[in-house]
Amino acid sequence: MAVNAIGQSDPLPLDKSFIARNEGDVPEAPGRPEAYDWDRTFIDLTWNKPLNDGGCAIEGYIIQMKVKGTTSWRECTKITRDINKGRADELTDQEYYFFRIVAWNAAGQSEPGPPSDAIQARPRYLAPKILTPLKDVNVKAGNNYTIDVEYIGSPDPNVDWYVDGSPLVSDERITVSAIAPITTFHIVNCKRSDTGDIVIKLVNESGSDKGGFYFNILDVPGPPTGPIEFEDIDSNSVTISWKPPKDNGGSEITGYVIEKKDLDHAGGWVPAVNYVAPNIRTQKVPRLLEGNRYEFRVFAVNAQGRGAPTTSDEAMPQAQFDVPGKPGRPFAVDADKNFIKIGWKPPTNNGGSQITGYDVERRDLLGGRWITITSKQVSGTDYKDTQVEDGHQYEYKVRAYNAAGGGPHSDPMHSALIPLL
Numbered sequence: 001m002a003v004n005a006i007g008q009s010d011p012l013p014l015d016k017s018f019i020a021r022n023e024g025d026v027p028e029a030p031g032r033p034e035a036y037d038w039d040r041t042f043i044d045l046t047w048n049k050p051l052n053d054g055g056c057a058i059e060g061y062i063i064q065m066k067v068k069g070t071t072s073w074r075e076c077t078k079i080t081r082d083i084n085k086g087r088a089d090e091l092t093d094q095e096y097y098f099f100r101i102v103a104w105n106a107a108g109q110s111e112p113g114p115p116s117d118a119i120q121a122r123p124r125y126l127a128p129k130i131l132t133p134l135k136d137v138n139v140k141a142g143n144n145y146t147i148d149v150e151y152i153g154s155p156d157p158n159v160d161w162y163v164d165g166s167p168l169v170s171d172e173r174i175t176v177s178a179i180a181p182i183t184t185f186h187i188v189n190c191k192r193s194d195t196g197d198i199v200i201k202l203v204n205e206s207g208s209d210k211g212g213f214y215f216n217i218l219d220v221p222g223p224p225t226g227p228i229e230f231e232d233i234d235s236n237s238v239t240i241s242w243k244p245p246k247d248n249g250g251s252e253i254t255g256y257v258i259e260k261k262d263l264d265h266a267g268g269w270v271p272a273v274n275y276v277a278p279n280i281r282t283q284k285v286p287r288l289l290e291g292n293r294y295e296f297r298v299f300a301v302n303a304q305g306r307g308a309p310t311t312s313d314e315a316m317p318q319a320q321f322d323v324p325g326k327p328g329r330p331f332a333v334d335a336d337k338n339f340i341k342i343g344w345k346p347p348t349n350n351g352g353s354q355i356t357g358y359d360v361e362r363r364d365l366l367g368g369r370w371i372t373i374t375s376k377q378v379s380g381t382d383y384k385d386t387q388v389e390d391g392h393q394y395e396y397k398v399r400a401y402n403a404a405g406g407g408p409h410s411d412p413m414h415s416a417l418i419p420l421l
Helices: none
Strands: 032-040 043-046 060-069 074-081 087-088 096-105 127-130 137-140 145-154 160-164 174-179 180-185 198-204 207-218 224-233 240-245 255-260 270-276 282-285 292-304 331-336 339-343 355-364 383-384 394-402 405-409
Touching: 032 224, 032 282, 043 096, 060 087, 087 255, 096 180, 127 355, 145 207, 174 383, 224 292, 240 292, 255 282, 255 355, 270 282
Parallel strands: 127 207, 137 207
Antiparallel strands: 032 043, 043 087, 060 074, 060 096, 127 145, 145 180, 160 198, 174 180, 198 207, 224 240, 240 282, 255 270, 255 292, 331 339, 339 383, 355 394, 394 405
16 A cells, blocks of 8 residues: 555455465475385385475485384385385385375475375285184074184285085175275075185285085984885874985984874874984884874984974884684694693684794683683694593593684684594
8 A cells, every 4th residue: 555644545355365484394294105016025105296396396205104003103115206106115014004295395304195005015026825723613504603714925816705606696695895905705694505625715917715614504304215115004193204315414413203193183284203223214103093194204403402303204004914814623632631632723724924833722621711822923723732630531622823813713623623632
């Protein structure tokens, strides 16, 4: 503004504003460093130069570093020219480091720039190798499972997971990830169908490696393999057979359970046989009502519990054979004062089943009643009675047996043929 004896003029506005400052100032902070080369003992870094040099030419940079897990920064490299790259050396193999950059000029040092991500000192070219020991795994159905696998390799290898030869990919239950040096497999709500051979493959330009483990989900067994066969049927029992389940649920079968249902009495399923040994797959189901219709179902059992059943067709307990007909009338073969030997002819009808034996009954004609004189069945068609008394007359009758039971008695032996002793 101008001034005279009358006073001051209005001020004249300038075309632009100015900042009052020293002739030179420190630079702004450089950008975040990134690694472009490395090996076991060094890491080469590059970064963006400051956007503002402070009015003085940048004379160099300082690389600061700190070990991962520590809090203190220290100077590791000083660069004495305006070049935005440098090497941090004398590093420890496999250690992780953070780096940041400070620019400096004639006015002094800038604020440190933003730190890098953690960078590992490691070989630049290294074939991949899985470091974590891998062992077979058993997991109960419904549980979650996570495994972290450590590996090495440079450049960072491609990591792929497979189950039974097919790629294992992330979905709503499964997560597969790889951020060097860890690859992770995580699965929730495990199912029996998740069981399989899991393989991890690592590949980079220097080589490859792979490892694996068996991932076994423990669950109840599958149903026994049908159909259920009827091996034998009689008047009050049915013998059934089955085959083992195709899937044992990931652990050994410890036994089988059989249930029955009476279809003619509108009843539900009830226990029939509470335990059948795991190596037995043919079982007689007893205590059935002849003429009623039944269904049967068989469950396999393992350490996790009882699986789903296999159900049979219906079956009706009934005798498969008739009892034999009556044998021929007994006749005397030989006699003396202390024995009588009798014989007879077998029944003309065996009832459809082989004759298994005979029992013999005797009566004293002096007023006795019929008594069975054989302690066990006679296999042939003759019998020697040694429990006789001198001067007595006896008559005899016999009965044949087969799988269905005992048939009718023969006609009694004619007493006139019995000698008086």
